[in-house]
Amino acid sequence: MNLAIIGYGKMGQLLERIAKQRGHKIVSIIDTHNVADFDSDAFRSASVAFEFTTPQTAVDNIKRAWEQNVKVVCGTTGWASALPSVLETLRSDGKSLFWASNFSVGVNIFWAINRKMARLMNRFAQYEVDIEEIHHIHKKDAPSGTAVTLAEVVADELSRKNGWTLSPQREHDKIEITAIRQGDVCGIHTIRYESHEDTITLTHEAKSREGFALGAVVAAEFMEDKEGYFTMDDLLQL
Incomplete structure (x- = not known):
């Protein structure tokens, strides 16, 4: 072709x-x-x-x-x-x-897993959710498109969330995304569900481009x- x-x-x-x-x-x-x-x-x-x-x-x-x-x-x-x-x-x-x-095939599987996870977590309002993404210092946009898609996927399933916001800005009804730029990192995306009792974490890390x-x-x-x-x-x- x-x-x-x-x-x-x-x-x-x-x-x-x-x-x-x-x-x-x-x-x-x-x-x-x-x-x-x-x-x-x-x-x-x-x-x-x-x-x-x-x-x-x-x-x-x-x-x-x-x-x-x-x-x-x-x-x-x-x-x-x-x-x-x-x-x-x-x-x-x-x-x-x-x-x-x-x-990335893996990232798209990660999104699919998180959609199902968010659907389950919608029943447990004691868990606050946030996202962290880390990329190389040359990446031009923040947050990453991958993090935005992840936030949108999760917010669609969580009735207590309506969209996302970029840290340090915080809004109680939005998913906070923290964007970090360091070294030559290809891409690490982590989502956390945190309560007073415990934390549930899911991470995808790209090993290369x-x-x-x-x-x-x-x-x-x-x-x-x-x-x-x-x-x-x-x-x-x-």
Whole structure:
């Protein structure tokens, strides 16, 4: 399959390597110095483009890819507030997008487990819940998209919670997220249910970025013969 990469940082380079290992061809790589290449025969020849850039540029990149009739697998986080309008364009113009705040199979299983856990914990109001996420110092958004998704998954099942807030801000009806940036940590997400008597903790720790990249390449393969909007729930059937 012909693939394009938008954003050639660490993740873009890893996507290139794993895609080639799986027998795909990278026909175009677009970064800040060559954005004019969106309007090129090489980019137009791609079946799917990976978009891993910044929250400020993601929506424009998606739309520029769509203008060339290229499907998009997007892993950029921090722009979810614009997703409804992006999906309106997708439906009206017949475009295709696969978006995930985290492409790791393990993280998506972690979310599924936490949905069931929160459903159970809804009966036990004595437990307060909070989330901590740790990432490398170069991560641009805080909290992470993974932590936000986790908070939304849990809040949907806990009647005493309505959304999330970023520490040190606190609101009794919201899940507090603490975001820590240190070293070259790939990603550690921990959720705690704490009462006066005990603490229940669930943690997911990424050992490398390869799991994220592999999931994104598998998502591109999944998208090859499909149209519309898809997420990891569609891919993994969770």
